Amino acid sequence: MSIVIIQGPHAHGLASGELQRNLQPLALAAGRTLEWFRCHELRDFVACVRSAKRRASEFMLLDPGELGLQAMAHPEAGLGDALDEVDTPYVEVHEDASTELGIQPGQHHAPVATVIINGDIGCSYRIGLGIALRQLDDEGIAVRAA
Template sequence: MPHSFRLSQGRDLVTIMIIQGPHASAGSLGNDLLSHLQSLAHAAGRTLELCTCGGLRDFVARVRAVKPTTEFMLLDPGDLAQQVQVHPEAGLGDALDKLATPYIEVHDDSDAALEPRDSSHGAPVATIIINGDLATSYQIALGIALRQLDG
């Protein structure tokens, strides 16, 4: 079951959602990074919600259940990239093709990138990969998302 952690205060509108798959302990988001990302979003007048998923099934379900109030997503499959390739029947490609919300893929390892999407509708706005530095990947992705929402 997905775990949601609300980073916004006093607002029900979610403008940016992070959907994160499982990571080895060194690759997961820490509280300091979450606080920093929340501060950046708040300074831009946006809210931010984090949903961590323990497996591929939860990850796909969360992508399918994106709220209409979500204006942008940062999608971090973490250690699920190989499972996505081995189990296309899990439906991540279909979920991304039906997704109306723009998204950016975030990775800390080039081996974790998802397969390129054939459909322009299901393609990410950008794919950010800073090998070994998830924090920088998230900061760059959030910056792009905030600029997209501002324009």
């Protein structure tokens, strides 16, 4: 079972390889795998969100990076619609509040949580992954109890 991480570009050149090395053991210890996708353009980010349905992903971590402002300025790009189509729970992770997608409950499929640790994207990812793993573990307990 997998958690998809979809990451947009960062102005300061985020070291996603290091993030992967830090997060993968946490996911594996919980019996999950991570699928990581880097997107440099908004249309690619939207397409990756839509493709989560084909992968039967259990959860997503979304890090729009510099694309967050574009997504808010261009709702016609379809990110909100893509999130509605997939209906996969997700956590937004950010390094800076200015990149938050701002999707409100009732407007579109809203995030389970939004994690913003100013200046520390690695911490945002660890917290976001922890939330995802906890949610998935809680769902597993509910399924086993039924």
